[in-house]
Amino acid sequence: MSKIRVKGVEKSFPDRRSGSAGPIAALSQVDLEVQDGEFVALVGPSGCGKSTLLELLSGLAEPSAGTILVDGKPIAGPGPDRGIVFQQYALFPWRTALGNVEFGLEAIHMPRSERAERARHFLALVGLSGFEHRYPHQLSGGMKQRVAIARSLSCDPDILLMDEPFAALDAQTRETLQDELLRIWQETGKTILFITHGIDEAVYLGQRVAVMSARPGRILDIIDIPLGPRRGDDDLRSSPDFMQLRHRIWRMLRGQIQSAANH
């Protein structure tokens, strides 16, 4: 049984701007299956509905049609079993790094006496030991995202939904965090669905890459990435295999971006 099963999902929004003129279709007939412990990347042109799909998976919104099953059961709203990491971090600025991670523990009703210890553990996991008492405005972008990841992990979700989490970071920090994320994934065994604009990022991180069409979005193809475990000192991104996979996806997306531009 797959961990996540998206079947025939559609989502449309009423067009508020022009009053009664028909709804905007964001997603149309999306089918996707993710196995337990998999790392799947999702790429697509701007506006294709990637973030909408994530919202549906997290339970913050409901599909207009189709079903979403997690562990074989339909989802009924948001819950701590699915963690979500946003591009803009969404850290609570009035709480310290430790306080933000504790928020996740409070959400799952962990007893107060255990919280600080567990929160420290998750901050150590993302490499932020010693920064527990810093406030978000005292942290760099990369650190903020680490705290955000620690916070989502603290709820002990089986699934981690990541919405372009490294897009707001500079290139070097992004590469560092990509390797960090892979390490965390290997240590925790979570199922990860990672949305990105960057083909490089998708091929580097994902075991499989799902390519979405332009709006209304649907899954065009899912490509296997048989590149083996990432070793930090190799420049995998320059290897011929990597570039071949990258080019394949690039060609697929190019057609989509052009047709999106024509609409």
Next chain:
Amino acid sequence: MSLVSTVRTKPPIRLRLARAPVIVLSSLRTATRRSLAIILFCLAWEVLPRTGLVDRVFLPPLSEVLNALHQLALSGALATNTIASVLRASAGLALAILLGVPAGLVIGSSRRIAEFIGPLLEVFRNTAPLALLPVFTLILGIGETSKIAMVLYASSWPILLSTVNGVRTVDPLLVKAARAMGLGSVRLFAKVILPASVPTIFTGIRLAAAHSILVLIAAEMVGAKAGLGYFVNAAEFNFQIPQMYAGILMLSALGLLANFALVRIENRLSAWRTP
């Protein structure tokens, strides 16, 4: 692993001690620069009446005013009136907070209530509170109750409106993140919306404090038996001019102190806001 720290760390003790004289000197210079205008003003206040450029009867020199202030302090009149005013203003402000903040939280949380009551609130907010002074005097007389009620009325609007504003301008991404973790409406309110609104609410409290002093003094001038507003008015009526200015100086000091204290608290509460 390169983690960039954006926190400024202090230089070692050795360096700090060596730079101490420079720091003291530059602080003195800054202090002098900042009080220069006030010092010049005081000098003018002392010199101009003495030289006859300003009528001494209507504006006594600063030294006479300070002397009167000293006498009033010794006689206890200053204390009595100041305490009376401070108590009234504090009581009114405290009540305004107790009523205004919860009301603001409710109105801010419900779009329907906000839309319903919003226009009426705008009418009251834009009506100068002092215009309603006769109403309070009519209904509640000239005792403590009417004064405190006046302050309550005038202070409530900034507090209410800034609370509503604070609730409505919480970053929606934060609400989304909390909801995604499975928080229901009650916990969402307590753990996200409330803490996020605190700085805005406190700004309203600070503004309300300024309003409250203004309204109180006016109310005391109209009808009271004690208080700084009453005192200043009575002094003018009895042609005790230095005493009148002494009372005004006291009011000035009070306002400055209150503002200073509240700004300090506001800065502490808003420390987490992105600078």
